Amino acid sequence: MTASETHRAINAVWRIESPRLIAGLARMVRDVGLAEELAQDALVVALEQWPETGVPNNPGAWLMATAKNRAIDQLRRRKRLEQKHEEIGHEMETQQSTSTPDIEAAIDDDVGDDLLRLVFTSCHPVLSTEARVALTLRLLGGLTTEEIARAFLVSEPTIAQRIVRAKRTLADEKVPFEVPRGAELAARLSSVLEVIYLIFNEGYSATSGDDWMRPALCEDALRLGRILAGLAPNEPEVHGLVALMEIQASRSAARTKPNDEPILLLDQNRARWDRLLIGRGLAALERAEKLGGAGGPYALQAAIAACHARALTAPDTDWSRIAVLYYALMQRAPSPVVELNRAVAVGMAFGPAAALEIVDALTSEGSLAGYHLLPTVRGDLLFKLGRLDEAKKDFERAASMTRNAREQTLLLERAAACKKSGAN
Amino acid sequence: MRFMMLIIPKGYETAKPGIVPDAKAVAAMMKYNESLQKAGVLLAVDGLHPPSVGARVSFPGGKAKVTDGPFAEVKEVIGGYWMIQVKSREEAIEWASRCPGSENEVIEIRQVQEMSDFPADVREAAAGFAEMQQKAGR
Numbered sequence: 001m002t003a004s005e006t007h008r009a010i011n012a013v014w015r016i017e018s019p020r021l022i023a024g025l026a027r028m029v030r031d032v033g034l035a036e037e038l039a040q041d042a043l044v045v046a047l048e049q050w051p052e053t054g055v056p057n058n059p060g061a062w063l064m065a066t067a068k069n070r071a072i073d074q075l076r077r078r079k080r081l082e083q084k085h086e087e088i089g090h091e092m093e094t095q096q097s098t099s100t101p102d103i104e105a106a107i108d109d110d111v112g113d114d115l116l117r118l119v120f121t122s123c124h125p126v127l128s129t130e131a132r133v134a135l136t137l138r139l140l141g142g143l144t145t146e147e148i149a150r151a152f153l154v155s156e157p158t159i160a161q162r163i164v165r166a167k168r169t170l171a172d173e174k175v176p177f178e179v180p181r182g183a184e185l186a187a188r189l190s191s192v193l194e195v196i197y198l199i200f201n202e203g204y205s206a207t208s209g210d211d212w213m214r215p216a217l218c219e220d221a222l223r224l225g226r227i228l229a230g231l232a233p234n235e236p237e238v239h240g241l242v243a244l245m246e247i248q249a250s251r252s253a254a255r256t257k258p259n260d261e262p263i264l265l266l267d268q269n270r271a272r273w274d275r276l277l278i279g280r281g282l283a284a285l286e287r288a289e290k291l292g293g294a295g296g297p298y299a300l301q302a303a304i305a306a307c308h309a310r311a312l313t314a315p316d317t318d319w320s321r322i323a324v325l326y327y328a329l330m331q332r333a334p335s336p337v338v339e340l341n342r343a344v345a346v347g348m349a350f351g352p353a354a355a356l357e358i359v360d361a362l363t364s365e366g367s368l369a370g371y372h373l374l375p376t377v378r379g380d381l382l383f384k385l386g387r388l389d390e391a392k393k394d395f396e397r398a399a400s401m402t403r404n405a406r407e408q409t410l411l412l413e414r415a416a417a418c419k420k421s422g423a424n
Numbered sequence: 425m426r427f428m429m430l431i432i433p434k435g436y437e438t439a440k441p442g443i444v445p446d447a448k449a450v451a452a453m454m455k456y457n458e459s460l461q462k463a464g465v466l467l468a469v470d471g472l473h474p475p476s477v478g479a480r481v482s483f484p485g486g487k488a489k490v491t492d493g494p495f496a497e498v499k500e501v502i503g504g505y506w507m508i509q510v511k512s513r514e515e516a517i518e519w520a521s522r523c524p525g526s527e528n529e530v531i532e533i534r535q536v537q538e539m540s541d542f543p544a545d546v547r548e549a550a551a552g553f554a555e556m557q558q559k560a561g562r
Contacts, residue, residue, distance in 0.1 A: 012514035016463065142511075212540075219425075219509055226464035253539055258548050276467060276507070 006051045014043055015142040017060040019227075022139050023114035025067055026177050032121055033167030036139060038074075042067035115140075116231045117177050123192040126173045131166035132195045134159055140227070141220045151213040152202065189232070193241050193298065196224050200245050204252075207260045218249055229284070236293020239284045243302035246281030247309050250274040261406060266314040278309045297333040300325055319349035336367045344377055352384040372401035376411065383418060392418035426467065426509050426536035427516040433503040434528035438494055439474035452524040460508065460519065471504035503529075507536070 018039060025035035042063045056062040122135040137143045137151075145163065149156040169175075180188040203217030225242040232238050254272035256262055285306055288299040304325045311317040326342035339362055347355030359378045368374045379394030395415035399408045460466035475493035482489050510516050513535065520531045 008512070008514045009518065012512060012518040015511055015515055016518060216511075223464035223509070227462065230462045230464070258544065280467065
């Protein structure tokens with residue numbers, strides 16, 4: 001193996017081992033920032049030694065042992081927190097003698113899992129959303145600062161500083177390295193799920209001209225979601241989120257033309273949907289439902305996505321079920337955008353008149369006043385009802401509201417089509 | 425990116441139908457599969473029956489011709505596969521290296537082709553083909 005091959009191999013080992021490594025160290029030193037430094041130190045030693053010695057048989061255990069030794073050395077050298085250090089140092093030495101079974105036991109322990117603690121700490125509400133995202137990708141996704149910066153189209157120092165500040169905040173606020181329990185768990189879990197879904201959506205919004213790190217965020221988010229599903233197998237919303245992401249990701253090859261122009265869901269070539277991911281998504285949704293989580297916001301969104309995934313052709317879509325699911329989502333997590341989507345589903349299932357009632361209620365309510373899809377949907381419903389003059393006005397209004405040139409052209413074409421049909 | 429890890433067990437080319445794998449080896453493999461799953465990289469995994477109960481379809485002169493297994497001339501056959509999603513070729517290799525393989529087993533790692541791997545003209549052609557298929561289906 002050449003030196004550069006070894007470096008690439010070490011990067012791969014790092015990607016696989018760093019989350020467990022950092023999590024295990026964080027439990028010992030009770031400081032995520034320090035744990036990451038120790039893990040990085042061990043990586044530096046590996047980069048020095050492995051090109052000479054080759055990659056060891058159990059690289060994870062090697063890195064952990066090296067990091068622990070560094071931790072003990074460092075703690076002994078620093079005198080000012082002597083008492084505490086001695087305590088921790090002693091604890092670590094004890095742990096070291098039985099290190100492997102300990103780690104295995106911790107991983108099998110459903111409450112006391114270090115990785116799960118690391119997930120909850122990285123997504124702690126004391127941190128800003130941006131900081132949670134960066135820290136999660138860094139500590140749990142194994143991404144470098146440079147990779148995160150490229151993926152989010154910001155400078156590397158910005159991300160580096162964000163991560164440093166996040167770690168400092170965790171230390172200053174004395175955030176405990178633990179899995180929240182009881183009433184706190186639900187809120188904290190939803191913060192974790194939000195971070196993962198945010199990473200996914202950032203990747204999903206990338207275009208082919210972007211750096212490949214951006215679309216790769218979808219895979220990073222899916223990996224995090226799948227890991228979390230293994231760590232917290234009894235939490236239905238985790239499976240709901242995984243289901244939603246798997247099904248959305250299944251459409252990625254079908255959702256744009258070669259020139260990046262988006263293709264609407266109903267116009268996509270379903271032969272290009274990824275059946276492997278759909279199967280995984282449907283299985284995850286079933287797990288969420290079996291755990292009694294059918295009514296969770298992620299599970300409901302996944303169930304809606306699943307209705308599309310199950311339909312072999314667009315006309316096969318079960319729109320009345322989608323309308324029911326959107327209704328349930330409205331009860332659970334009300335938002336005008338969800339209501340607009342419900343209107344579309346109602347229109348497809350029960351005809352444009354029923355949908356128009358919902359849309360008109362939304363219009364008079366006013367919270368979507370600047371949103372071009374409201375007049376777009378309204379125009380479409382009016383068009384179907386044969387009220388062409390009104391439809392034309394709505395399409396024109398929608399065209400004036402969107403900043404996307406392509407969308408504007410399409411809307412103006414629809415407006416023009418109203419005029420033509422009207423003359424007939 | 426996705427990789428397929430294909431396991432090639434020596435001797436499987438002549439294995440009898442209904443061959444039962446060693447329970448100990450299966451247990452080790454299950455543990456390995458679990459580690460792939462826990463790491464969030466495993467998309468699919470399957471073992472395959474031996475070629476003695478398989479068949480080959482070839483196309484001499486453009487016409488389909490069926491040959492039942494086992495296939496005398498074949499030296500290596502696939503015994504199963506994993507589909508994994510990882511960050512790099514090196515990560516795929518690292519995962520394959522952790523497999524509790526036996527002396528007579530080889531794992532071949534092959535990256536799954538994605539549309540984005542192809543140049544624009546091939547992508548255009550594929551898109552056109554997809555559209556054609558869709559129209560024909562309607």
